[in-house]
Amino acid sequence: MLAYLFFTRFGTHIANKYVRTSTIKFISKMKKLFFALLLVVAVSSCAKLPQAEIDAANAAIESAKGVEANRYLAEEFNALADSLNAVNVAIEDQKSKFFLSRDYKAITEKLTMIASDVEGLKARTEERKAQVRTEVQDTLNVLISLIEEDKALLAKAPKGKEGKAALEAIQNDITVLEASVTEINTLVTNGDYLTAQDKTTASKAKAEAIKEELTAAISKTRRR
Amino acid sequence: MNRKSGRKKRVVLWVSLSLIVVLLSIVALSFSFRKPPTAILEETRKSIALAVKEEAGIYSPQLLLKAEESWNEAMAEWKINNQKSAIFRDYGKIISLAKSATESAKKAKEEAVKIKKELTEEIESGIVSLKKSVEYIAVVKDKLPNNHSIRKRSTPLSIKLDEIEQAYRRGDLLSAKKSIDEIKKSAERLRRESEEIIDEYFSSYSRWVALDNEMRIWSKNNGGVSLVVDKFARKCIVYKGGKKLREFDVELGVNWLGDKMQRGDKATPEGKYKITVKKSGRNTIYYKALLINFPNDEDRRRFNQMKADGLISRGAHIGGAIEIHGGGGKGIDWTDGCVALENRDMDSLYALCSVGTPVAIVGSLTPPEKLFDIKR
Numbered sequence: 001m002l003a004y005l006f007f008t009r010f011g012t013h014i015a016n017k018y019v020r021t022s023t024i025k026f027i028s029k030m031k032k033l034f035f036a037l038l039l040v041v042a043v044s045s046c047a048k049l050p051q052a053e054i055d056a057a058n059a060a061i062e063s064a065k066g067v068e069a070n071r072y073l074a075e076e077f078n079a080l081a082d083s084l085n086a087v088n089v090a091i092e093d094q095k096s097k098f099f100l101s102r103d104y105k106a107i108t109e110k111l112t113m114i115a116s117d118v119e120g121l122k123a124r125t126e127e128r129k130a131q132v133r134t135e136v137q138d139t140l141n142v143l144i145s146l147i148e149e150d151k152a153l154l155a156k157a158p159k160g161k162e163g164k165a166a167l168e169a170i171q172n173d174i175t176v177l178e179a180s181v182t183e184i185n186t187l188v189t190n191g192d193y194l195t196a197q198d199k200t201t202a203s204k205a206k207a208e209a210i211k212e213e214l215t216a217a218i219s220k221t222r223r224r
Numbered sequence: 225m226n227r228k229s230g231r232k233k234r235v236v237l238w239v240s241l242s243l244i245v246v247l248l249s250i251v252a253l254s255f256s257f258r259k260p261p262t263a264i265l266e267e268t269r270k271s272i273a274l275a276v277k278e279e280a281g282i283y284s285p286q287l288l289l290k291a292e293e294s295w296n297e298a299m300a301e302w303k304i305n306n307q308k309s310a311i312f313r314d315y316g317k318i319i320s321l322a323k324s325a326t327e328s329a330k331k332a333k334e335e336a337v338k339i340k341k342e343l344t345e346e347i348e349s350g351i352v353s354l355k356k357s358v359e360y361i362a363v364v365k366d367k368l369p370n371n372h373s374i375r376k377r378s379t380p381l382s383i384k385l386d387e388i389e390q391a392y393r394r395g396d397l398l399s400a401k402k403s404i405d406e407i408k409k410s411a412e413r414l415r416r417e418s419e420e421i422i423d424e425y426f427s428s429y430s431r432w433v434a435l436d437n438e439m440r441i442w443s444k445n446n447g448g449v450s451l452v453v454d455k456f457a458r459k460c461i462v463y464k465g466g467k468k469l470r471e472f473d474v475e476l477g478v479n480w481l482g483d484k485m486q487r488g489d490k491a492t493p494e495g496k497y498k499i500t501v502k503k504s505g506r507n508t509i510y511y512k513a514l515l516i517n518f519p520n521d522e523d524r525r526r527f528n529q530m531k532a533d534g535l536i537s538r539g540a541h542i543g544g545a546i547e548i549h550g551g552g553g554k555g556i557d558w559t560d561g562c563v564a565l566e567n568r569d570m571d572s573l574y575a576l577c578s579v580g581t582p583v584a585i586v587g588s589l590t591p592p593e594k595l596f597d598i599k600r
Contacts, residue, residue, distance in 0.1 A: 078277060085273070089266055092299065092306055096260030096306055158558075167370065169372070169376050172375075198387045198390035202390060206382065206386070218555070
């Protein structure tokens with residue numbers, strides 16, 4: 001009955017007709033108060049959960065994993081993943097509050113920042129990967145050239161009656177290096193640049209040692 | 225009547241408003257009484273972050289996974305609770321899951337730190353031990369015949385050791401440890417074999433020193449020259465009057481290490497011989513040559529014993545035609561067992577020697593501890 005008088009135009013008409021003026025004034029005041037409250041509620045209900053930003057930040061972290069940011073720039077990746085965890089706690093904390101006191105403004109800003117930082121991290125990861133890839137490729141090229149030099153020097157190396165057989169062990173070393181090149185190429189194809197880098201550096205050192213050994217042997221012959 | 229109904233309506237109105245206020249107060253109070261588990265979940269998050277920082281994902285993956293699973297479950301439970309009315313929320317399970325996650329994360333961190341420390345120590349001592357082995361093998365390998373199997377097997381080892389050091393430097397402890405475990409046994413085996421080769425070879429050292437003395441004394445007592453070929457040093461020493469007169473560089477058989485066992489083994493024999501024929505011109509293809517009496521009686525006795533012991537095949541031949549000849553200076557051990565000198569040196573030696581000149585061929589006149597100046 002009260003609600004009927006309160007909310008409907010017909011109710012107001014009935015109230016004007018049958019209810020006393022003081023009561024009508026009171027109802028009118030209450031009406032204003034109610035709508036003011038409704039407005040507050042409407043305004044506060046604008047503190048909506050930033051679902052789009054949450055999804056974007058989660059997707060960004062996943063995409064960073066996809067480019068191996070967790071391997072190439074692990075510390076930065078872990079810091080951002082932890083920031084997202086902190087935001088998730090903050091979100092649930094807000095959701096635990098009375099709906100009138102929820103506030104997602106700071107959270108939304110943080111989520112936007114995380115998504116943007118992840119984009120930066122992804123770019124830096126790609127840069128780092130490209131840098132390692134270039135380093136591996138450059139060292140690999142040097143290694144391949146060294147192997148060729150070693151082969152050329154081996155052809156000039158002093159031989160006896162046994163011919164090439166006398167230098168079979170050095171040829172064996174070169175074969176080991178050639179097998180390394182194949183392994184390195186496989187690692188590069190699989191995107192495992194860090195392991196490839198270890199192997200390339202080690203093989204290059206050996207190729208240089210063989211070159212030194214052969215050069216010394218050849219110069220020893222020339223001196224004689 | 226009108227007054228009565230107006231009073232009634234006012235009462236209804238006030239009662240309704242009071243009810244609304246009471247209800248709202250209850251809801252608000254229920255929010256303030258049920259404190260959300262934010263602090264405990266924050267603590268869990270920080271614990272997990274610390275564990276991740278200590279690389280628990282690599283060194284304590286199971287405990288970290290347990291922590292993360294409990295954390296995810298706690299967060300999911302919190303979400304479900306937040307969908308309920310505040311009056312019906314229950315944070316008990318969330319708190320229990322969060323506590324369990326924190327505990328697991330702390331354990332994961334501790335375990336990761338411990339494992340990393342242990343791995344670092346293991347890797348460091350593994351690298352030191354491998355380096356010692358590889359360095360020893362390298363020193364031995366450099367003094368062995370070019371085609372010795374030690375050399376062939378040492379190359380992959382030294383490359384792998386470099387890879388291990390690279391992986392260790394960039395903090396990839398698991399790869400480094402795995403590689404150490406892979407090559408540790410073969411490195412130890414190769415080092416042991418190298419040590420055995422050297423020990424076995426130098427077991428005749430005292431005999432070689434005695435032979436050298438004998439040659440020196442012979443040259444003093446007989447007024448002629450005597451020769452000593454030091455295989456390790458690749459030198460041919462000429463003694464006269466008990467003193468070293470000349471020294472020439474020589475090249476040996478491809479498999480010079482060890483005594484000659486049979487024909488075709490390309491080893492240079494060890495023992496006491498004498499020059500039996502001097503060859504020059506058309507009589508030799510190696511410029512000038514001094515044929516020695518290999519095999520001597522001692523060589524024959526040893527050869528027959530080895531044959532009897534089954535160490536060499538029944539059809540094996542002892543070989544012969546071991547000479548000191550020219551054609552050397554190739555910078556490599558290349559002969560079939562002979563001792564080769566450069567032609568210019570051969571001229572000098574040829575002039576100094578005559579038929580009957582005693583020749584001792586020895587493994588080394590330098591003790592092994594000086595040749596292999598490395599700690600075992």
